[in-house]
Amino acid sequence: xxxxxxxxxxxxxxxxxxxxxxxxxxxxxxxxxxxxxxxxxxxxxxxxxxxxxxxxxxxxxxxxxxxxxxxxxxxxxxxxxxxxxxxxxxxxxxxxxxxxxxxxxxxxxxxxxxxxxxxxxxxxxxxxxxxxxxxxxxxxxxxxxxxxxxxxxxxxxxxxxxxxxxxxxxxxxxxxxxxxxxxxxxxxxxxxxxxxxxxxxxxxxxxxxxxxxxxxxxxxxxxxxxxxxxxxxxxxxxxxxxxxxxxxxxxxxxxxxxxxxxxxxxxxxxxxxxxxxxxxxxxxxxxxxxxxxxxxxxxxxxxxxxxxxxxxxxxxxxxxxxxxxxxxxxxxxxxxxxxxx
Amino acid sequence: xxxxxxxxxxxxxxxxxxxxxxxxxxxxxxxxxxxxxxxxxxxxxxxxxxxxxxxxxxxxxxxxxxxxxxxxxxxxxxxxxxxxxxxxxxxxxxxxxxxxxxxxxxxxxxxxxxxxxxxxxxxxxxxxxxxxxxxxxxxxxxxxxxxxxxxxxxxxxxxxxxxxxxxxxxxxxxxxxxxxxxxxxxxxxxxxxxxxxxxxxxxxxxxxxxxxxxxxxxxxxxxxxxxxxxxxxxxxxxxxxxxxxxxxxxxxxxxxxxxxxxxxxxxxxxxxxxxxxxxxxxxxxxxxxxxxxxxxxxxxxxxxxxxxxxxxxxxxxxxxxxxxxxxxxxxxxxxxxxxxxxxxxxxxxxxxxxxxxxxxxxxxxxxxxxxxxxxxxxxxxxxxxxxxxxxxxxxxxxxxxxxxxxxxxxxxxxxxxxxxxxxxxxxxxxxxxxxxxxxxxxxxxxxxxxxxxxxxxxxxxxxxxxxxxxxxxxxxxxxxxxxxxxxxxxxxxxxxxxxxxxxxxxxxxxxxxxxxxxxxxxxxxxxxxxxxxxxxxxxxxxxxxxxxxxxxxxxxxxxxxxxxxxxxxxxxxxxxxxxxxxxxxxxxxxxxxxxxxxxxxxxxxxxxxxxxxxxxxxxxxxxxxxxxxxxxxxxxxx
Numbered sequence: 001x002x003x004x005x006x007x008x009x010x011x012x013x014x015x016x017x018x019x020x021x022x023x024x025x026x027x028x029x030x031x032x033x034x035x036x037x038x039x040x041x042x043x044x045x046x047x048x049x050x051x052x053x054x055x056x057x058x059x060x061x062x063x064x065x066x067x068x069x070x071x072x073x074x075x076x077x078x079x080x081x082x083x084x085x086x087x088x089x090x091x092x093x094x095x096x097x098x099x100x101x102x103x104x105x106x107x108x109x110x111x112x113x114x115x116x117x118x119x120x121x122x123x124x125x126x127x128x129x130x131x132x133x134x135x136x137x138x139x140x141x142x143x144x145x146x147x148x149x150x151x152x153x154x155x156x157x158x159x160x161x162x163x164x165x166x167x168x169x170x171x172x173x174x175x176x177x178x179x180x181x182x183x184x185x186x187x188x189x190x191x192x193x194x195x196x197x198x199x200x201x202x203x204x205x206x207x208x209x210x211x212x213x214x215x216x217x218x219x220x221x222x223x224x225x226x227x228x229x230x231x232x233x234x235x236x237x238x239x240x241x242x243x244x245x246x247x248x249x250x251x252x253x254x255x256x257x258x259x260x261x262x263x264x265x266x267x268x269x270x271x272x273x274x275x276x277x278x279x280x281x282x283x284x285x286x287x288x289x290x291x292x293x294x295x296x297x298x299x300x301x302x303x304x305x306x307x308x309x310x311x312x313x314x315x316x317x318x319x320x321x322x323x324x325x326x327x328x329x330x331x332x333x334x335x336x337x338x339x340x341x
Numbered sequence: 342x343x344x345x346x347x348x349x350x351x352x353x354x355x356x357x358x359x360x361x362x363x364x365x366x367x368x369x370x371x372x373x374x375x376x377x378x379x380x381x382x383x384x385x386x387x388x389x390x391x392x393x394x395x396x397x398x399x400x401x402x403x404x405x406x407x408x409x410x411x412x413x414x415x416x417x418x419x420x421x422x423x424x425x426x427x428x429x430x431x432x433x434x435x436x437x438x439x440x441x442x443x444x445x446x447x448x449x450x451x452x453x454x455x456x457x458x459x460x461x462x463x464x465x466x467x468x469x470x471x472x473x474x475x476x477x478x479x480x481x482x483x484x485x486x487x488x489x490x491x492x493x494x495x496x497x498x499x500x501x502x503x504x505x506x507x508x509x510x511x512x513x514x515x516x517x518x519x520x521x522x523x524x525x526x527x528x529x530x531x532x533x534x535x536x537x538x539x540x541x542x543x544x545x546x547x548x549x550x551x552x553x554x555x556x557x558x559x560x561x562x563x564x565x566x567x568x569x570x571x572x573x574x575x576x577x578x579x580x581x582x583x584x585x586x587x588x589x590x591x592x593x594x595x596x597x598x599x600x601x602x603x604x605x606x607x608x609x610x611x612x613x614x615x616x617x618x619x620x621x622x623x624x625x626x627x628x629x630x631x632x633x634x635x636x637x638x639x640x641x642x643x644x645x646x647x648x649x650x651x652x653x654x655x656x657x658x659x660x661x662x663x664x665x666x667x668x669x670x671x672x673x674x675x676x677x678x679x680x681x682x683x684x685x686x687x688x689x690x691x692x693x694x695x696x697x698x699x700x701x702x703x704x705x706x707x708x709x710x711x712x713x714x715x716x717x718x719x720x721x722x723x724x725x726x727x728x729x730x731x732x733x734x735x736x737x738x739x740x741x742x743x744x745x746x747x748x749x750x751x752x753x754x755x756x757x758x759x760x761x762x763x764x765x766x767x768x769x770x771x772x773x774x775x776x777x778x779x780x781x782x783x784x785x786x787x788x789x790x791x792x793x794x795x796x797x798x799x800x801x802x803x804x805x806x807x808x809x810x811x812x813x814x815x816x817x818x819x820x821x822x823x824x825x826x827x828x829x830x831x832x833x834x835x836x837x838x839x840x841x842x843x844x845x846x847x848x849x850x851x852x853x854x855x856x857x858x859x860x861x862x863x864x865x866x867x868x869x870x871x872x873x874x875x876x877x878x879x880x881x882x883x884x885x886x887x888x889x890x891x892x893x894x895x896x897x898x899x900x901x902x903x904x905x906x907x908x909x910x911x912x913x914x915x916x917x918x919x920x921x922x923x924x925x926x927x928x929x930x931x932x933x934x935x936x937x938x939x940x941x942x943x944x945x946x947x948x949x950x951x952x953x954x955x956x957x958x959x960x961x962x963x964x965x966x967x968x969x970x971x972x973x974x975x976x977x978x979x
Contacts, residue, residue: 062722079482122927132653133930135722136887139655139880140926147920151390154484155916260876264733267726307742314737317730324727325715 006326012303019302026297029175034293040181040250042289043188047243048266049273049281050195051115051236057212057276058232061131064138065118066240067263068145072114073241074248074258075149077107078158081248085161096165100245108241114145115237116230124226142260150256157255160248184246191242192282195235199278208232212276261313265292268320274330283331292316366444372436373448374455380432380501381459384425388463388494390920391485393421395913397493400561401533414559420534422497425460429453429504437512446509453505461498464491517582525575532570533562538626538910545623615801619794627793629909631865634800635858636885636905640897641807642854643882648892648940649820650847651827653725655879656712656732660852662739662874663708664701664859669754669869670747671697676754677747694760698860705856706849713848717841732879739871753870757863760799796865803861807854811894814850823847824892877919881905884922887929890936899938 020026048070055063080103081090089095122141126134166183169176199205210218211228219225247262248254265288273284295315296308305311323330387393399420406415433449441449468491470479479486511519532539537560543553556566592600619627639661646654670676672690679688692700716727739748748754814820822843825833834840863869885904889896904925908918929936 062726122931125931129930129934131722132651133934135653135725136883137927137930139883140923140930142923143880143919144923144927147917147923148390151392151485151917151920152483264726264729268730271723271726305743310741311737311743314734314741317734320730321715321727324719324723328718328723 009322013299016299016302020298021302023302025301029173030297031294032175034297035290036175036177036181038290038293039286040178040184040289041293042269042286043185044243044247044250044262044285045266045269045289046192046282046285047188047239047246048262049270049285050192050278051240052267052270053273053275053278053281054208054232054236056270057278058208058215058229059123059127059134061123061134062138062267063118063123063236064135064263065122065142065145066115066236067259067261067266068142068149069111069115069118069237069259070240070244070247070262070266071254071256071259072145072149073107073111073237073244074254075153075158075244075256076110077103077241077245077248078160078254080106081161082158090161090163093165096163100163104242104245107245108238111241111244112234112237115233115240119230119233124229142263146256146259153256155256157253160252160254162252163249166249180250184250187242187246191239195239196278198235204228204231265316268316271320272323272330274332277330277332280330280332287331288316288319291319369442369444370448370451373433373445373452376432376436377452377455378459380429380452380456381463383428383432384456384460384494384501385463387424387428388490389483389485390917391490392917393424393493394485394487394490395916396420396424397489399534399911399913400559401530401536402564402567403559403561404564405558414561416561417564418533419493419496421493422500423530425497425501426504429456429501430508432456433505433508434511437508439512441509441512449505449509450502453502457499457501460494460501464495464498467491517579520582521575521579524578525571525573528574529562529567529571533567535910536561542621542623542626546621616798619797622794624793627797629906631793631796631800632909633901633906634797634804635862635865636882636901637804637898638800638807638858638861639855639878639882640885640889640901641804641811641894642851642858644886644892644894644897645811645814645823645854646847646851647883648886649815649827650823650844652844652847653722653883654728654848654851655725655876655883656728656730656735657851657855657882658874658876658878659712659728659732659735660705660708660855661859661862661878662735662871664705664856665863665869665874666739666748666754666859667701667704667856668694668697668860668863669757671700672864673754673757675749675756690758694758694860694864698857701860702853702856705852705859708856709848709850709852710845712852713845717844729876729879732874732876736871736874739874748871751871753868754863755868757867757869759867760796760861760864796861799861803857807857808894810850815892815894819843819846880919880922884926886936888925888937890939893936893938893940896936896938896940900936903937 048066051066051069052063055061055066081099084090084099084102090099118141122137123134126137166180169178171177199208207218207223207228208231210221210223211225215225218228243262244254247258266285269284269288270281271284272288273280273282275281292312292315296310296312299315300308300311384393397419400416400418401420401423402416402418403414404417405412407413429452433452436452437445437449467479467486468488511522514522536557540550540557540560543557544550555563556569557563558566562570592603618630622630639657642660643654643657646652646657670678671692672694673679674688674690676690678691680691681688690697712728712731716724719727738744740751742750744750822833822838825836825838826840826843830840833843866873881904885900886897887900888904889898889900904922908914908921914921
């Protein structure tokens with residue numbers, strides 16, 4: 001049964017690309033453009049996915065509300081951006097750079113606060129509860145945050161000010177690359193490297209890994225477990241805040257329910273890479289971004305499906321199901337999806 | 342209780358601010374002050390979210406005042422004020438020890454005063470912030486910081502110490518009386534808030550307004566009405582609690598034969614009441630009941646998957662969608678299967694509702710099994726996310742251009758014919774021949790061809806069947822296997838439970854109920870769109886199961902009434918519905934994970950040393966952790 005499915009899936013995966021590649025509808029620069037778009041989208045997924053992975057690694061729970069932490073960063077950053085824009089400080093090059101830093105700091109402050117409050121109010125009292133209990137709490141917190149933002153700030157779209165510095169594109173060979181995409185990719189990769197170094201090289205990172213391994217033993221070794229958990233939520237919240245601002249720079253708008261889809265995708269990315277594993281989340285995010293961007297044209301169009309880009313979410317979730325069925329460990333991870341209550 | 346049988350979710354006892362030996366005034370008063378700040382902030386937050394403003398037209402109790410020589414009904418207690426008072430009451434109650442000292446009383450009132458001061462400060466400073474010329478505008482950030490909000494908040498800003506006083510007073514009342522008072526207060530609040538619906542219902546049943554004017558005036562209760570309602574409900578609750586054990590003891594001495602007959606009579610009575618319900622409810626309220634019925638049906642199904650078998654399924658809406666779309670494709674004259682009938686005329690769907698119904702259920706069951714296979718080995722949270730992804734895939738597919746020829750894409754399927762019920766047609770036939778049929782069930786049919794009352798009977802039949810199946814399954818071999826699975830998969834397997842079969846069966850039966858619900862939903866709405874089947878429906882169902890009590894069948898009904906019926910009646914609430922669900926989910930998990938009507942097994946599991954009946958746990962115990970059981974015990978004896 002399992003193998004039949006595998007063969008069928010592989011067959012479809014070969015037939016589609018064969019058809020589309022032999023039809024010659026897309027040239028090399030199209031494919032490169034798809035990949036670049038996928039990488040920038042994927043690096044956002046990766047930044048959010050790190051939040052899931054860090055929390056999962058330590059608490060073995062899915063912080064379902066993490067997508068909303070991401071949204072809150074983007075939303076709170078909006079107010080800073082709006083204020084800066086009105087005072088005309090985003091027009092000059094220096095002002096724009098300074099403005100970006102300020103917006104990011106405000107967004108990070110907001111999302112980190114919300115992540116920490118979430119941990120303190122909703123998750124900490126439930127640390128010893130059965131597994132479903134914190135998950136349901138997280139779903140509740142996610143709804144609460146979404147509709148609190150909708151209630152406080154309105155349910156309509158809010159448009160981010162455009163920053164002239166980031167407008168336009170430059171050519172790499174014959175392929176145009178948007179400046180925003182480069183910024184997003186570079187920022188994301190830089191942050192992920194920093195995070196990796198933090199987790200691997202610093203004392204706090206070592207404490208984090210110890211707690212992830214075994215909370216009780218870590219506590220006996222003199223590690224403040226609650227403190228480490230708060231730190232983890234702070235880190236995840238901060239990365240999600242940055243991701244929020246970057247997302248808003250690409251798409252130019254924020255809305256109260258913008259966190260849901262990216263949150264779900266980022267979770268998929270974390271599972272793809274192997275949840276609980278920091279480099280895995282990065283890899284999974286980039287991989288998912290590229291697959292989502294390439295997939296509709298590469299796999300579906302060859303099968304004669306009209307408007308395949310509508311189905312990119314379906315591709316992402318099918319990928320999730322396939323990974324969980326055939327390789328629950330993800331690309332780099334340990335086997336945690338099953339049999340570890 | 343041994344050390345390792347710690348309850349999995351400690352019911353988070355309210356932290357007692359001081360130990361009895363610590364009598365320094367500041368140490369006692371400071372926590373109250375801090376709590377006051379929080380209460381003030383929460384009330385301002387509720388205002389900024391827009392809830393208070395949205396509810397500002399709901400009045401609960403009014404009084405007559407003479408203005409310009411005319412008697413005008415003026416609100417004495419409005420819903421926003423009630424909400425604020427409840428927040429203050431609960432917050433103070435959480436801090437008060439079981440035996441408050443004089444300082445506690447002062448602290449409590451101080452807490453109310455601090456909260457009032459915060460609210461009043463916001464009312465004073467808020468408009469000033471908004472009027473800052475071309476500079477910062479509060480309203481551009483917080484869209485609900487309108488003059489209306491400041492007016493609403495200002496109208497009760499200084500009333501909060503009253504709630505604190507009430508909280509202190511309540512600690513001196515005996516627990517049984519306290520519970521009776523709570524029941525009375527809840528009844529007054531509910532009837533007051535929903536008084537426009539009470540008026541509609543009274544009008545529908547031909548009760549002249551003049552005869553109820555002493556009770557309901559305008560859109561809220563009169564003082565006399567509120568007092569009467571409060572007194573009656575409180576007295577009934579008290580008498581009920583007082584004499585229930587006596588009656589139970591009497592009953593226990595009767596022979597089993599008598600008891601069985603008594604139960605059957607009770608069920609028959611409930612059945613008659615349910616059948617007569619739409620007759621008295623009118624078409625709008627029948628529509629609300631139908632909505633509740635759909636969710637009860639889905640809730641019963643999800644309850645099997647989540648409540649019995651412990652598998653968190655967040656993609657449950659997928660089966661609902663499958664049922665609805667199958668029904669649409671099979672019966673709509675616009676579906677790709679529709680054909681011109683042999684005698685000519687407009688095209689019709691291939692089959693009617695009753696032939697399509699089993700197909701819908703079978704499709705849902707197959708989908709449930711197919712989904713079940715790949716996720717068999719997944720547990721808990723992974724299962725939740727995969728099922729969620731599955732639900733999204735179904736929605737994306739229904740929306741896609743690819744399947745548009747079959748499912749209609751974003752335009753959906755339209756003109757799904759209404760349900761024809763054979764036995765209601767008999768009623769219509771009798772009426773046409775001038776034969777008087779006294780039963781309300783026929784009357785409902787006579788009222789018109791598409792009345793929601795008709796649909797009510799179909800949903801009622803569906804719910805009764807589903808509840809019966811769920812009830813019988815619960816204590817069957819399968820039910821016990823599910824519960825074993827929920828408790829511990831490995832142990833269950835070691836005990837000989839066939840994991841694959843048991844899990845697939847839960848998925849399949851759950852899917853069947855949801856498919857049935859979807860099949861009824863499609864003709865109810867006439868048109869179905871992919872947007873009707875989003876994740877929020879799954880979450881809605883999950884929330885109602887959790888509120889009612891996981892694994893409890895009466896809980897599903899109570900949950901559906903509270904989370905689907907109540908918001909339908911409170912129209913202004915629509916915008917805050919999901920916000921409130923969020924709070925409800927978190928609060929339930931933190932304070933009452935077993936739900937409002939817990940199943941006995943869950944209760945035993947979550948509160949191992951607590952033998953008190955379910956109602957007792959609802960009273961927030963003001964004492965510290967050590968005294969929780971003692972208080973519960975005392976309450977049980979009282």
